[in-house]
Amino acid sequence: MGMAFQTAAGMASNGFARQDAQALRAVYQQLLEDIAFSYDEPKYQLAMLSYALSKVVSKPRFWRAHKQNRYWEETRRMLAEMEMQAREGRMKEARRILSQILERVETAEEQDPRFVRGLVLKARIKSASTFYASGLSLGRAAELSGLDKREILSYAGQTRMNERLSGTISVAARLRSLKSLMEK
Amino acid sequence: MASSIPALICDASALISITDSCFIHVLYMLKRGFSGAYVMPPCVYEECVVQPRRIMADARYALRVERAVSDEVLDVVPLADPGDAAQILQWANSIFTLEGRPLPILQRGEAECLALALETGVRDLLMDERTTRLLLEDPAQLTAHLQAEYGERLRVRQQPLDELMARCKTLRFYRSSEMLLLAYQMGFFDDYWNMKEEALEAALYRLKYSGCALSEDEIEQSMKLALRGKNAE
Numbered sequence: 001m002g003m004a005f006q007t008a009a010g011m012a013s014n015g016f017a018r019q020d021a022q023a024l025r026a027v028y029q030q031l032l033e034d035i036a037f038s039y040d041e042p043k044y045q046l047a048m049l050s051y052a053l054s055k056v057v058s059k060p061r062f063w064r065a066h067k068q069n070r071y072w073e074e075t076r077r078m079l080a081e082m083e084m085q086a087r088e089g090r091m092k093e094a095r096r097i098l099s100q101i102l103e104r105v106e107t108a109e110e111q112d113p114r115f116v117r118g119l120v121l122k123a124r125i126k127s128a129s130t131f132y133a134s135g136l137s138l139g140r141a142a143e144l145s146g147l148d149k150r151e152i153l154s155y156a157g158q159t160r161m162n163e164r165l166s167g168t169i170s171v172a173a174r175l176r177s178l179k180s181l182m183e184k
Numbered sequence: 185m186a187s188s189i190p191a192l193i194c195d196a197s198a199l200i201s202i203t204d205s206c207f208i209h210v211l212y213m214l215k216r217g218f219s220g221a222y223v224m225p226p227c228v229y230e231e232c233v234v235q236p237r238r239i240m241a242d243a244r245y246a247l248r249v250e251r252a253v254s255d256e257v258l259d260v261v262p263l264a265d266p267g268d269a270a271q272i273l274q275w276a277n278s279i280f281t282l283e284g285r286p287l288p289i290l291q292r293g294e295a296e297c298l299a300l301a302l303e304t305g306v307r308d309l310l311m312d313e314r315t316t317r318l319l320l321e322d323p324a325q326l327t328a329h330l331q332a333e334y335g336e337r338l339r340v341r342q343q344p345l346d347e348l349m350a351r352c353k354t355l356r357f358y359r360s361s362e363m364l365l366l367a368y369q370m371g372f373f374d375d376y377w378n379m380k381e382e383a384l385e386a387a388l389y390r391l392k393y394s395g396c397a398l399s400e401d402e403i404e405q406s407m408k409l410a411l412r413g414k415n416a417e
Contacts, residue, residue: 033334037285135330138197138313138395139291149231150200150242153312153395162314162392162399165329168321171405174362181308182218182366184190 002034005042006086009094012050013079016057016072024054032127036136039144042095045102051123052105075104128152133161190220191306192358194258195297196231197313197395199224201360203232203245204394207387208252210360210367215257217370222310223261225269225296229253261300268299272352276319278344280330283337287330289315301355308356310363314397317357323349361391361398365406369413384410 008027015023031047034040056072057063063072078101086094106118128145132138132152142149202208211222224232232249236242252258263269273295277288294316297309311317318326323345331338364372364387373380373387385407392398 033282037282037287132313132315134333135289135315135326137290137294137315139293140289140315143291148236148239148242149196150204150236150245150395153197153200154204154393157393157395162397163401165314165318165325165399167399167402168318168325169357171362171365171402172409174358175365175409177356178308178358178362178366179369181190181192181220182214184219 002037003030003043005040005046005091005094006083008043008046008050009079009083009086009098012046012053013076013083015050016053016079017076019057019063021054021058024050024057028054028123028127032130035127035144036131036134042091042098044144045095045098047127048120048123049098049102049105051126052102052119055119055122056105056108071108075101078104125151125155129155129159129161132156133159190218191304191308192220192222193297193301193306193309194222194224194228195309195311195313195316196224196228196293198310198360198363199228199232199249200245201312201391201394201396202363203248205360205387205390207360207364207391208248210363210372211252212255212257213367213370213372214363221259222257223259223300223304223306225293225300226260226262227293227296229260231293261304263296263299264303268303269295272298272302272348275344275348279319279323279341279348280327281339281341282334287334287338289319298352298355302351307354308358310358310360312359312391312396317397320349320352320355321357359391359398360396361388361402361406364388364391365409368410381407381410 008031011027012024015027028047028050031043031050035044035047078097082094082097082101085097102120106120124145124147128141128147129152131141131144133156138149138152141152145152202210215222233246237246237250249258253260269292273290273292276290276295278286280287280289294313297311298316301307301309315326327340364384368380368384373383376383385403388398388403388406392403
């Protein structure tokens with residue numbers, strides 16, 4: 001249900017080939033919405049890859065750092081190959097290539113010491129925070145992203161997600177009730 | 185656990201905020217005057233102790249909770265019937281649909297806390313994560329929020345919502361911020377002398393940045409309450 005893997009793979013491949021960060025983010029967002037219903041490992045990995053690649057194409061230092069050795073050209077070729085394998089029903093092969101591309105992206109940014117946390121890990125944290133901010137529970141966000149609740153809370157606490165909703169019960173009312181409980 | 189014993193059921197989110205902010209001793213302080221128990225279901229113990237203890241970067245948080253268990257400040261209470269949590273999860277995760285497909289919004293840990301409350305007759309829960317609290321305190325607001333995220337495609341199924349609310353509407357939720365505020369009123373920051381209000385505000389922000397679902401407006405409300413208490417002295 002939702003966007004088929006091969007369709008998403010094609011969009012990610014085309015987006016990367018055009019260096020279109022917005023298109024890659026759109027794939028990421030759509031896949032996250034699908035995953036909110038039921039976890040799908042290949043879709044989740046593809047979502048993380050799409051997010052990471054959107055960062056790659058939008059950061060000139062990444063793009064230029066590897067342009068010389070045709071690093072990204074090879075990545076583009078692998079994406080196209082992954083799409084083709086998926087369209088021809090060879091999902092096992094498509095997934096194998098997907099894992100290789102993810103590893104490749106992680107290896108690429110290891111060479112830039114300014115990026116302390118991996119691009120793919122950042123994508124996972126971002127996706128978890130997005131799930132939580134959208135209205136899914138913390139536990140559900142952790143379940144979908146495979147991350148620890150602490151990691152998600154730590155990131156979410158730095159955002160303004162809690163400013164967007166109005167309080168349901170006043171602090172004073174909660175405090176009165178709590179005090180009454182604690183005095184028992 | 186008998187329902188006649190007062191208790192506060194602790195969710196992982198609150199224990200994480202408290203340990204991350206180094207305020208576990210707020211629980212110790214409030215426990216002194218409390219004849220009841222702070223309890224957690226096994227799932228929360230797993231999330232707060234067993235899993236993070238395996239990771240050196242997180243082990244110290246796990247050990248703080250484990251020590252509180254050893255000190256009998258926190259207790260682990262198993263569910264009498266795991267089916268209760270499964271039922272709550274089934275209801276909660278059937279309320280919202282998107283293009284006809286159910287949109288699961290809760291996870292086992294949150295469901296176990298609610299189930300433990302219902303099984304034991306305890307009405308009070310300590311929970312920093314906001315979705316569960318919002319679902320039961322103001323489902324209309326949660327619905328509006330989800331609709332803003334997912335658009336007109338989102339629908340609400342009334343029957344599972346009614347089932348859940350029938351059982352859970354009397355539950356009361358607190359956050360680690362309210363625990364801290366109460367501790368402040370009981371003298372937790374007194375050794376900061378004339379800086380104790382500043383210490384409270386800094387501590388509330390620390391909890392917020394650790395993930396407690398607390399808005400800046402609520403911090404302001406908390407500070408007004410704290411200062412009101414000071415002026416009454």
